[in-house]
Amino acid sequence: MAAVTPTHTAAPAVSCAPSPRHARSPRLLAGLMAAVLLGACGGGGGDSPAPAPAPAATPAPAPAPATPTARAWQTAERLRATDGPSNGTAGPVVAANANGAFIVAWVDADLGTGDRSLLTRRYTPGAGWGPTDVVASWTSADRPSFHGMSVGLAPNGTAAIAFIGRSNLRDSLYGSHQTAGGAWATPTLLEDDDLGSSFSRVALVMDNNGVATAVWGQDFDVFPAVFNTRRALAARMAANGTWGPYVDIDFPAGSGINGIGLTPRLAVNANGDVVAGWTTNIVAGPTAGQYAAATVFTQGGGWATPALLTTPVSGYNSVLEDVAIASDGSAAAAMHRTSPVVGENRSVLLARRAAGGAWGSAVEVDQTGAESLFSRVALANDGTAVVIWQQASAGGNLLYTNTVTAGGTVGTAGMLSASTGSIISGAMMQRDSTGNIVLVWGAYEPSYRLVSRVRDTAGNWGTQSGVWSLASNIGFDSDAALAVSADGSAAAAWHVLDGVGGAVPWVNVYR
Numbered sequence: 001m002a003a004v005t006p007t008h009t010a011a012p013a014v015s016c017a018p019s020p021r022h023a024r025s026p027r028l029l030a031g032l033m034a035a036v037l038l039g040a041c042g043g044g045g046g047d048s049p050a051p052a053p054a055p056a057a058t059p060a061p062a063p064a065p066a067t068p069t070a071r072a073w074q075t076a077e078r079l080r081a082t083d084g085p086s087n088g089t090a091g092p093v094v095a096a097n098a099n100g101a102f103i104v105a106w107v108d109a110d111l112g113t114g115d116r117s118l119l120t121r122r123y124t125p126g127a128g129w130g131p132t133d134v135v136a137s138w139t140s141a142d143r144p145s146f147h148g149m150s151v152g153l154a155p156n157g158t159a160a161i162a163f164i165g166r167s168n169l170r171d172s173l174y175g176s177h178q179t180a181g182g183a184w185a186t187p188t189l190l191e192d193d194d195l196g197s198s199f200s201r202v203a204l205v206m207d208n209n210g211v212a213t214a215v216w217g218q219d220f221d222v223f224p225a226v227f228n229t230r231r232a233l234a235a236r237m238a239a240n241g242t243w244g245p246y247v248d249i250d251f252p253a254g255s256g257i258n259g260i261g262l263t264p265r266l267a268v269n270a271n272g273d274v275v276a277g278w279t280t281n282i283v284a285g286p287t288a289g290q291y292a293a294a295t296v297f298t299q300g301g302g303w304a305t306p307a308l309l310t311t312p313v314s315g316y317n318s319v320l321e322d323v324a325i326a327s328d329g330s331a332a333a334a335m336h337r338t339s340p341v342v343g344e345n346r347s348v349l350l351a352r353r354a355a356g357g358a359w360g361s362a363v364e365v366d367q368t369g370a371e372s373l374f375s376r377v378a379l380a381n382d383g384t385a386v387v388i389w390q391q392a393s394a395g396g397n398l399l400y401t402n403t404v405t406a407g408g409t410v411g412t413a414g415m416l417s418a419s420t421g422s423i424i425s426g427a428m429m430q431r432d433s434t435g436n437i438v439l440v441w442g443a444y445e446p447s448y449r450l451v452s453r454v455r456d457t458a459g460n461w462g463t464q465s466g467v468w469s470l471a472s473n474i475g476f477d478s479d480a481a482l483a484v485s486a487d488g489s490a491a492a493a494w495h496v497l498d499g500v501g502g503a504v505p506w507v508n509v510y511r
Helices: none
Strands: 093-096 102-109 116-124 133-138 145-153 159-166 171-178 203-206 212-219 230-237 265-268 274-282 289-298 318-325 331-337 347-353 372-379 385-391 398-404 422-431 437-444 448-455 465-470 481-484 490-497 503-510
Touching: 093 145, 093 490, 102 145, 102 159, 102 490, 102 503, 116 145, 116 159, 133 159, 133 171, 159 203, 159 212, 171 212, 171 230, 203 265, 212 265, 212 274, 230 274, 265 318, 274 331, 289 331, 289 347, 331 372, 331 385, 347 372, 347 385, 372 422, 385 422, 398 422, 422 481, 422 490, 437 481, 437 490, 448 490, 465 490, 465 503
Parallel strands: 093 481, 145 203, 289 318, 318 372
Antiparallel strands: 093 102, 102 116, 116 133, 145 159, 159 171, 203 212, 212 230, 265 274, 274 289, 274 318, 318 331, 331 347, 372 385, 385 398, 422 437, 437 448, 448 465, 481 490, 490 503
16 A cells, blocks of 8 residues: 655644553543423414404313433444454544534554555444545555544534554554545644654544544653653644644743653533643752643633642652543543552542633542552533542452532442452543533453443433354454434444454444
8 A cells, every 4th residue: 555645734843752651541422312301383364355254173182292312332243353453542533513423533453564554434423334444554665554533523424533643653643524425635744853753642632613622641852751751732723624833731841841641631512622641850959750730722712721630748648540621611630649658459530620711629539549540531410520430349340430519518428330240441421512411431340241231311321232243252352432422322432352363443333
């Protein structure tokens, strides 16, 4: 396959090297759709004298409101019959738009030739999964790899993707777009060093106007990479598919705080407000270490100065794990914190930011003393933050949840997973426009399975349902990815080991 020639955007020079991957962290949302009530009316009249009216007919009883069809996970299916080797960083990833459409991206490798391609497929309600589209492809002569991609989908059908590609032994960061029914545009180089740079994995979100935002961490000035040269960067794609130059959204130069060590997290609301979170680094001094950080982008104010989400204290490091944003621009961030005290386990914290305000103090939500991490957060309509996390137990990792009200009151933690069987891949959680929350996670109970639970707007978690199961002991190659549409439908995508050294992308739809 022919190599893709990227176009370039102007930006300052950089040079960096690949960075290690931290703990896997996937993301899911879905929910139940509210009933639609239908009504009818009628009338008539005339302009000439009328005879005495006949007795009025007895009106027919009004029809009972239709009961909405309960949503359910459909039959899981392969996106492709076979797929090349994957280490979990090559997807699949999935995004939804407000109309119940989805797009999935993954990497395919030809085991015979060594060629690799970045591919996508779209799901349209009523029509199902469409054909496979090629974003970019490189031949084995380029010694290629694709990884770290993230995808978005607008209501008008325009899609955007950002990905890290390697065709010259070093990584480069690209962005592209695809209109509904069209081909993917030639990828644009989002950073300015085509020799390659060192990146954290990129995150991308897309608002209802078709504007995409990508955030990543990139090393500057030296090769091989040195972490304290890394900066948090962002680029935005206009609705017409044009990518602007990147901007630095990190802590001010000279603050001693900078860099993204792990995968950044993004969330966007329908208005286009964005919250970005990452794990940053205090490079020296008595509080040196890693700390959760976040910032927001608003339509009127641009990118705000980032903030640390926990107070720097020697040994008490924090790791950002998820962010969420509400329609009013208020935001939340979930993280775990480590302790230097022997026997004191990691705990899950939540920080809140009021719309137009500052980040408040983080509060502990697990409150159990057990080892807790891999948290996810969703914001309900009333401002309640719903948090889930994995918690260690004698029988294996279990899945727990808790809530924090808009006023900061922490609820009582409860278990979501079965008390038998271990959580073996990270959980993903998202909400729909009415406040229903969809949760998906991988488990071994007693076979490899993907399972789901849905939380309704009253705060009740439904029973566990199956997304996919595998009778053999082959297992997952990576965490599942999740996307939830505003209408309450959802899609999950994941890789399954094929038993012969490769991985196969699978997908299922909740509708």
